[in-house]
Amino acid sequence: xxxxxxxxxxxxxxxxxxxxxxxxxxxxxxxxxxxxxxxxxxxxxxxxxxxxxxxxxxxxxxxxxxxxxxxxxxxxxxxxxxxxxxxxxxxxxxxxxxxxxxxxxxxxxxxxxxxxxxxxxxxxxxxxxxxxxxxxxxxxxxxxxxxxxxxxxxxxxxxxxxxxxxxxxxxxxxxxxxxxxxxxxxxxxxxxx
Numbered sequence: 559x560x561x562x563x564x565x566x567x568x569x570x571x572x573x574x575x576x577x578x579x580x581x582x583x584x585x586x587x588x589x590x591x592x593x594x595x596x597x598x599x600x601x602x603x604x605x606x607x608x609x610x611x612x613x614x615x616x617x618x619x620x621x622x623x624x625x626x627x628x629x630x631x632x633x634x635x636x637x638x639x640x641x642x643x644x645x646x647x648x649x650x651x652x653x654x655x656x657x658x659x660x661x662x663x664x665x666x667x668x669x670x671x672x673x674x675x676x677x678x679x680x681x682x683x684x685x686x687x688x689x690x691x692x693x694x695x696x697x698x699x700x701x702x703x704x705x706x707x708x709x710x711x712x713x714x715x716x717x718x719x720x721x722x723x724x725x726x727x728x729x730x731x732x733x734x735x736x737x738x739x740x741x742x743x744x745x746x747x748x749x750x751x
Contacts, residue, residue: 571621586632587609608639697730698730701727
């Protein structure tokens with residue numbers, strides 16, 4: 559189910575092979591949407607409604623050739639769902655967002671980036687992670703929170719080879735461990751929460 563499958567989604571919809579696409583989208587994107595909405599004043603029914611609306615919109619865009627294929631499908635669906643929920647929640651006065659809404663503008667660097675960011679300990683984690691750089695954060699997010707193969711990560715992040723991914727990952731982990739060593743107070747804050 560690597561990026562190859564993600565890249566084929568638009569083509570499959572145009573060929574009328576929705577049955578191959580919809581389960582994949584529900585498997586990959588829906589759990590993230592549901593988690594965000596349930597953390598931000600919503601419930602499972604809200605999440606289901608919002609995701610279905612997003613899928614319909616996406617489907618229409620694809621069929622009318624209006625979907626811009628520079629976007630990653632998973633990330634696009636996730637972001638659109640979040641935007642739809644924010645708009646609905648604002649309209650219904652259900653506002654008590656725990657996540658950083660400002661960071662939710664489309665386009666998106668990847669669908670799984672929210673995994674780390676939507677943690678309740680967001681600020682502490684950001685303080686720890688920001689000095690190691692965006693590329694390291696992205697790489698550590700992929701390897702920690704997704705079931706992507708190193709080959710997938712290599713393609714998504716445009717590394718030259720799998721061994722380059724492994725080498726960068728080693729460096730990133732070393733940087734992170736150094737940060738942890740140098741910031742014991744942040745780690746203690748995390749432990750207390």
